[in-house]
């Protein structure tokens with residue numbers, strides 16, 4: 490395959506988004522500056538890994554300004570040289586990527602600064618900074634965020650997604666303000682004006698998340714597993730997906746590598762690989778959710794939580810027909826939007842209340858948003874932005890951690906966020922109630938639901954199941 494053929498396939502879904510064209514990215518160069526002083530902190534190491542991974546999906550020419558002596562001291566890259574890890578990330582994601590280090594002849598179009606930039610720049614600088622639950626990013630403006638030793642990947646990963654979105658807009662000539670700095674608290678899903686308004690909420694130590702069923706290992710699911718791989722979390726994780734990695738999938742997943750597409754690897758195998766150094770017990774099921782239910786003894790191995798990160802084969806009704814425990818879902822909407830939701834049984838709207846019976850009733854999940862339908866042809870054209878599914882995955886991960894902290898907002902169960910806006914970007918949080926007309930949950934035996942779910946780890950969080 491020639492570079493042109495490869496690039497055309499790789500950017501196929503990106504180019505389906507209105508106002509976006511991969512041709513504008515040709516020959517564009519980004520310099521990644523890593524603040525050495527702050528690099529010893531977990532948050533800066535996570536920002537670096539996640540930001541460079543996303544960047545390697547859509548920018549071919551990257552130069553990194555960093556001391557070649559810096560070592561990773563956290564995450565699964567422990568003990569490895571920063572430069573070696575970044576080189577591997579960039580090259581494994583695309584053979585045609587170029588990465589250099591400390592190249593004084595490199596003339597970037599834009600700088601991504603992880604932490605404070607220690608020199609003045611004549612070209613635009615996108616800054617990212619984070620700690621704990623706080624994600625900050627900006628253009629030509631930077632604020633200090635106090636650092637702790639907390640091993641919380643949430644603020645760091647989200648700022649890496651936001652920073653990529655800002656860089657992408659810059660290179661794609663999509664309008665954004667000349668100077669801004671934004672911070673979000675992902676514990677309450679809201680924008681904050683200063684970190685002093687934020688109580689430093691610790692990340693739970695020695696966390697066991699229980700028996701989790703992850704339905705869908707596509708863009709959102711595989712990116713969720715990548716975030717999980719940066720932690721010491723224990724528990725059992727069942728990975729369910731029938732699909733193989735294709736070139737078109739590479740742009741939107743933190744986990745899928747070029748080689749996965751070339752070998753048409755199973756998505757569950759790619760997810761298992763990213764988690765191989767983790768402390769989780771992984772079980773893989775190649776197939777859809779219905780075949781998983783048939784394959785295991787579902788009611789004896791009743792899960793603690795279901796992550797719905799897929800949209801194929803009427804997944805929503807399959808989940809709800811089987812009396813699910815608490816469900817978290819993550820969705821990307823047309824072009825720049827994303828949302829996450831929680832479904833406590835018998836309390837919140839169920840997943841069918843939310844999406845309907847058939848998957849084609851709603852904008853699909855997994856980074857694939859319907860942006861256009863051809864006149865007489867029913868085939869859907871799917872658009873994808875490289876940072877949207879990773880951002881959705883971070884928010885799903887944050888919801889999972891909040892359940893484990895018993896830090897649950899019973900008046901809100903649905904958060905939406907758009908990555909299109911810059912200065913005005915903020916979460917919209919709401920409550921999605923049960924629908925009296927839902928064809929499934931209104932017909933189910935609530936005492937059976939109560940009985941099954943009361944055994945699950947997260948049951949006591951729901952006001953109706955204690």
Ligand SMILES: [Zn+2]
Pocket residue numbers: 838839840841842843923924927928929930931
């Ligand atoms: Zn319902």
